[in-house]
Amino acid sequence: xxxxxxxxLRPHTLEDYISQSHLVGKKGSLTKSIKQGLIPSLIxxxxxxxxxxxxxxxxxxxxxxxxxxxxxxxxxxKDVRDVIDKAKQSGGLFTTKNPILFIDEIHRFSKSQQxxxxxxxxxxxxxxxxxxxxxxxxxxxPALLSRCQVYILNSFDKTDLESLLxxxxxxxxxxxxxxxNLKETEALLRLSGGDARKLLNIFELIVNSNNSEKIxxxxxxxxxxxxxxxxxxxxxxxxxxxxxxxxIKSIRGSDPNAAVYWLARMxxxxxxxxxxxxxxxxLASEDIGNANPTALVIxxxxxxxxxxxxxPESRIILSQCATYLASxxxxxxxxxxxxxxxxxxxxTGDLSVPLSIRNAPTKLMKExxxxxxxxxxxNYENNFTNHEFLPESISxxxxxxxxxxxxxxxxxxxxxxxxxNKYNY
Numbered sequence: 001x002x003x004x005x006x007x008x009l010r011p012h013t014l015e016d017y018i019s020q021s022h023l024v025g026k027k028g029s030l031t032k033s034i035k036q037g038l039i040p041s042l043i044x045x046x047x048x049x050x051x052x053x054x055x056x057x058x059x060x061x062x063x064x065x066x067x068x069x070x071x072x073x074x075x076x077x078k079d080v081r082d083v084i085d086k087a088k089q090s091g092g093l094f095t096t097k098n099p100i101l102f103i104d105e106i107h108r109f110s111k112s113q114q115x116x117x118x119x120x121x122x123x124x125x126x127x128x129x130x131x132x133x134x135x136x137x138x139x140x141x142p143a144l145l146s147r148c149q150v151y152i153l154n155s156f157d158k159t160d161l162e163s164l165l166x167x168x169x170x171x172x173x174x175x176x177x178x179x180x181n182l183k184e185t186e187a188l189l190r191l192s193g194g195d196a197r198k199l200l201n202i203f204e205l206i207v208n209s210n211n212s213e214k215i216x217x218x219x220x221x222x223x224x225x226x227x228x229x230x231x232x233x234x235x236x237x238x239x240x241x242x243x244x245x246x247x248i249k250s251i252r253g254s255d256p257n258a259a260v261y262w263l264a265r266m267x268x269x270x271x272x273x274x275x276x277x278x279x280x281x282x283l284a285s286e287d288i289g290n291a292n293p294t295a296l297v298i299x300x301x302x303x304x305x306x307x308x309x310x311x312p313e314s315r316i317i318l319s320q321c322a323t324y325l326a327s328x329x330x331x332x333x334x335x336x337x338x339x340x341x342x343x344x345x346x347x348t349g350d351l352s353v354p355l356s357i358r359n360a361p362t363k364l365m366k367e368x369x370x371x372x373x374x375x376x377x378x379n380y381e382n383n384f385t386n387h388e389f390l391p392e393s394i395s396x397x398x399x400x401x402x403x404x405x406x407x408x409x410x411x412x413x414x415x416x417x418x419x420x421n422k423y424n425y
Contacts, residue, residue, distance in 0.1 A: 005204040006197045008172055009164070010054055012061060018167075018196075019160045020051065020153055030059075030151065037063040041121050041128040043106065043136050043145070046153030049195030052131035055153070056102045059129065066099035068126075072108035077116045084120045099126050106130035107139035114141045121147045135241060155194045161185075164196055165203060175207060179214040187219035191226055202226060240271070244279055247322075251280070252287045256326035263315075263322050273314045277303040280321055291331035291405040298324055331403030340399045351391035384418050398423040 011017045014024050014034065023030045033039055039059060044052040060067035068083045087099040101120070103109070120126045121144070128148060132139060136150050156164075162185055168175050169182060192199035206225050207215060243265050250258035266276055277299070284299035302321040306314035360370035375385045388395060402408035402415070402425075416425040 004201065005168060005172060005175065006200040008174075009168055009200060010057075012058065014058055014062060017051065017055065017058060018163055019156050020055065022154070023151055024055065024058075034059055034062045037065070039063055039065075039100070039127050041148040043130040043132060043140065043148045043150045044153055045132050045134075045136055045150060047155055047194065048133055049192075049197040049199075050153050050156055051196065052153055053102070053104060056100070056129045056131065060100045060102075063100075065127070067102065068099055069102045069104070072103055072105040072113070075103075075113075077113050080113060080116045084117075084125060087120070087126045098124055100129055101126040102129045102131070104131050105133070107132040107134040107136070111141055114144050118143055118147070156196055158185075158189060161189055161192065161194070161196065161199055164199065168200060168203060175204070178207060180207065181214065181216045183216050184219045184222075185217070187222035188217070191222065243269075244271075244276075247276075248279060248283055251283055251322060251326045252330065254326055254328075254330065256323040259322045259326040260319055263318055267311070267315045267318070270311075273306040273310060273318065274303070276318055277306050277321070280318075280325060284325060286335045287330055287332055288325065288328050289331045289334040289403070290408050290411060291329040291333075291403055292407065295325055295328050329405045329407070331405055331408055333401055333403040333408060337400040344394065344397065344399070348391075348394060351393060354388055354391065356387070357389060386419070386422075396422055398425075401425075 014031070017024060020028070022028060024034070025031065044055065046052055056069075057067070066087065068087055070079060070083060083101060087101060101117075103117075106114075117128060121128050130136075130140070130148070136145055140148075162182075165182055165185065165188070169180050170176060188199060188202060191202055202222070203217075206217065206222060209225055210221075243262055247259060247262035247266065250262055263276070281296075281299040281303050284295040288295040298321055302317055305317050309317070355369045355372060356374045358365070358370040360366045365371075375387045377383050377385055377387075379385075390397065402412040412425050415423065419425065
């Protein structure tokens with residue numbers, strides 16, 4: 001059986017490697033290190049199908065080092081230790097030719113699995129190259145991250161992808177024997193979503209399914225052949241973070257049209273309904289807050305509902321919530337208030353609780369003045385009395401400043417009447 005086209009076209013030298021010129025071009029940040037064989041431990045971060053694994057293989061070939069590979073999907077701590085033991089025997093300390101250990105999808109390793117790599121990287125028994133589609137800041141433990149250089153691989157642009165197609169037509173041992181006219185590429189590029197592997201797989205499918213002596217690649221031909229096209233959405237990779245970010249920012253920016261579009265992208269990609277609902281629940285408090293307290297109630301009801309129902313019906317509930325939140329007045333006043341309060345706590349430390357509002361469950365505590373002179377608000381007119389609830393040294397510090405919206409303006413008026421000029425409302 002023939003290898004897939006993407007595998008047959010996998011480059012083995014830097015000269016054949018397409019894209020990532022900022023890393024491996026003539027003036028790339030890694031080019032000189034690779035040529036000299038002085039490779040630090042690396043983490044390649046980028047979307048699927050942009051050459052992370054290929055580049056790791058090329059680095060091993062160019063530097064003439066032993067190369068070991070593990071997939072985080074099906075490897076455990078024992079597998080890591082076995083490979084490290086083999087690497088120590090084939091390479092070793094005090095040599096620039098220590099083996100390369102490549103771990104694909106390193107973000108899927110647990111903390112204990114990542115911990116098992118630390119000593120080998122620290123001692124120089126192996127040079128680690130990890131590949132990840134997710135932000136290493138979130139998915140790689142700090143101790144390991146500090147021992148590695150992180151390099152971002154850019155997405156292929158149109159020129160890169162078209163170059164791959166032309167290379168396949170001209171140089172592949174099988175495709176080059178066919179008479180192929182690459183007339184249009186837009187559909188191929190769109191369906192691949194910038195994933196070179198997917199692009200070549202689709203292209204090979206088109207070619208293999210056509211028995212004509214001459215094949216003219218057009219957008220119509222591609223769309224006719226490729227059935228059940230799904231929206232590209234990697235719910236465990238960079239798209240996961242980028243699209244949820246666009247979704248949240250659209251709601252925060254009061255654009256229900258953009259919000260429901262990005263929601264549809266996630267729904268079509270099979271994103272976890274609880275993840276979407278959880279983020280809206282946070283937003284309802286952080287970005288709407290007291291401008292419309294009902295938003296939090298609706299967001300919480302949405303989370304509970306989709307947890308029970310799931311797809312496909314939950315898309316309706318998610319859409320209702322997203323459009324409601326986007327159309328709601330916004331305020332981050334309560335969010336800012338807790339931030340200010342935490343900053344104040346960090347600056348002032350453990351200030352003493354005023355005696356009057358301390359709990360006094362024992363006789364001794366009462367004798368010491370705990371709870372003394374406390375004014376019970378409900379004993380006073382309008383259920384309010386001007387009492388001091390903050391430590392003396394920060395008395396009068398305003399942390400909550402109501403936003404400029406209908407509901408919070410009413411709250412400001414209420415607080416202003418109660419506290420007069422104490423908090424400058």
